[in-house]
Amino acid sequence: MTKYYLKQAEYYHRIYLTVRAHPFMITHDISVETGISRNTVSRYLRDMIKRQALVGPHLKLKPNVNYPRYIHLTSFSSPEKTFNLFKEFPRVLSYARCFGDWNFLFVTDRLVDFSQLKGHSKTFYWGKRGFIWDVPAQFATWSDTCSVIDDVVKNPGRIEIPQEEPVEIPWTQDQWKIFWRFKDNPRLKATPALKEIRVSYEAFSDWKRSIEHYVQTSVGYYPQGFPYHTKMYFLLETDQPQHVSAVFQCWPTTTMFTQVDNKLLVLLAVPGGRFLSKVLNLFDSLVTENFISSFKHALFVQQWRNNFPPI
Structure with missing residues (x-):
């Protein structure tokens, strides 16, 4: 690796660590935190996100009684043909096709008995996330x-x-709207995003102060x-x-x-x-x-x- 690319890789990693620690931080503040120029931070962030070298940040709810999640590791006889059939399946929030001891991983909002479905061959494991x-x-x-x-x-x-034990999240309706809007990209510009969902900045500020108790941040670096x-x-x-x-x-x-x-x-x-x-x-x-x-x-x-x- 040349000296230039080594320095670039070091900057990428420094930006990643900063985003991981401060998921709401704007580009200017990332520049101050890392000591990298604002233009370079902006350019590198665009490149990292485009290539999926940086994945996230995403917000995930901590274990709670409001929205429990379940994981099912199961197998179907024709996983490639079956893959698209679950897109409209009730209770399924996301899923992945795999190859190995199981060939599907499902995330659901309640327990689902996949054994009743045509082509099901085995449920390997399931449990509350x-x-x-x-x-x-x-x-x-x-x-x-x-x-x-x-x-x-x-x-x-x-x-x-x-x-920690699962808790009940005491957010207002507006604060839940904020979470669903920002969960896939907490670095959104707040003012237009809040205007879009018709929520006040005061509610957003209250929500941000509460999230350390109820939310985890996921940031991937590849x-x-x-x-x-x-x-x-x-x-x-x-x-x-x-x-x-x-x-x-x-x-x-x-x-x-x-x-x-x-x-x-x-x-x-x-x-x-x-x-x-x-x-x-x-x-x-x-x-x-x-x-x-x-x-x-x-x-x-x-x-x-x-x-x-x-x-």
């Missing part, structure tokens, strides 16, 4: 990661993960672009999610974690198929080191609705 969190991508190469991963697995350290990475789901049995999450602190792409009842669903990305065996070896090592007791996995193929993360 809990907290979603990510381990931030590091400014590193894949060679760097591969050189240290064996040592990291033996002594990963730990990171703090969210642990230097080569999200579509050009191989994505893999892993469903883990573990009582040590803090240590498992810490293993991925050396990863150059964002790793997402989702609690699904008493299991942990992991979504990770690697730059191509040649890394798949290394990833499987990594999870075998986590079993050997007693950080997880078992795992199942599936490749991400495609999704309906570009929700991020697709879980």
Whole structure:
């Protein structure tokens, strides 16, 4: 990598970390925070978003009693033909086609009995979705990661993960309108967006002050672009999610974690198929080191609705 492209990659990563920490921050303030000129920040942000090197930020509700979410890992006999049939299916909010121990991942707003549908072959696992969190991508190469991963697995350290009981979100009708408008892009210009949904700026200010209690932010970083990475789901049995999450602190792409009842669903990305065996070896090592007791996995193929993360 030339000196110019190394500096560009460093700037991209610096912008990503700032957006991750401050999802509502405008371009001028990102420039001040990063020490990168405003024009460069604006140009790099456009490029990162266009290539999906930066995915998000998106707002996700913390576990709550207002809008519970459920995840179903299930299989159908002809997944490619079946894929489009679920677009109008009641209760289904988003879904992804996969290849592996299951071939569909569904997110629903209540439990759905998919076994009653034609072509259903197996429901692998289902449960209520809990907290979603990510381990931030590091400014590193894949060679760097591969050189240290064996040592990291033996002594990963730990990171703090969210642990709270579901709450009732006491937002007004206007504040819910704000959430639904901003959830896929909190960096929208507030004034025209609020005018569009006919909500006052005062309600918006009150809502922003409350969101740390009720909302999580998801930001993905994939230097080569999200579509050009191989994505893999892993469903883990573990009582040590803090240590498992810490293993991925050396990863150059964002790793997402989702609690699904008493299991942990992991979504990770690697730059191509040649890394798949290394990833499987990594999870075998986590079993050997007693950080997880078992795992199942599936490749991400495609999704309906570009929700991020697709879980």
